[in-house]
Amino acid sequence: MAQVTIQVNGRPYMVGCEDGQEPHLTELARLFDRQVRQVSADVGQLGETRLFLMGALLLADELSDMKLRLAHANAEIARMQQEGTKAEIAAIRALDAAAEKIEKLAIE
Numbered sequence: 001m002a003q004v005t006i007q008v009n010g011r012p013y014m015v016g017c018e019d020g021q022e023p024h025l026t027e028l029a030r031l032f033d034r035q036v037r038q039v040s041a042d043v044g045q046l047g048e049t050r051l052f053l054m055g056a057l058l059l060a061d062e063l064s065d066m067k068l069r070l071a072h073a074n075a076e077i078a079r080m081q082q083e084g085t086k087a088e089i090a091a092i093r094a095l096d097a098a099a100e101k102i103e104k105l106a107i108e
Helices: 022-043 048-107
Strands: 002-008 011-017
Touching: 002 022, 011 022, 022 048
Parallel strands: none
Antiparallel strands: 002 011
8 A cells, every 4th residue: 555645735644545546646635735725715724624624525516516417418418319319210211211112113
């Protein structure tokens, strides 16, 4: 298990992670640090626990919004795929009808 020192609100924290995940963890810590610093700038120092809690809740809110947007996008994709399938079926039927007419004309 790897160990990484991250900085949040100007303080170092030693955190363990799986080997090879250090850059990812460092980037997550930067994201959290930005959020905590923004909360601190907006409402002042609340104490580390409250500051971290507010930062985590704001990130959780963003995650929730993104999940909702993703669900809507997936629903729209499914709807468009269904419409595409309906259009393909209509095109196949039209081609079949045209082929039948051509065959009839060829026989006459």
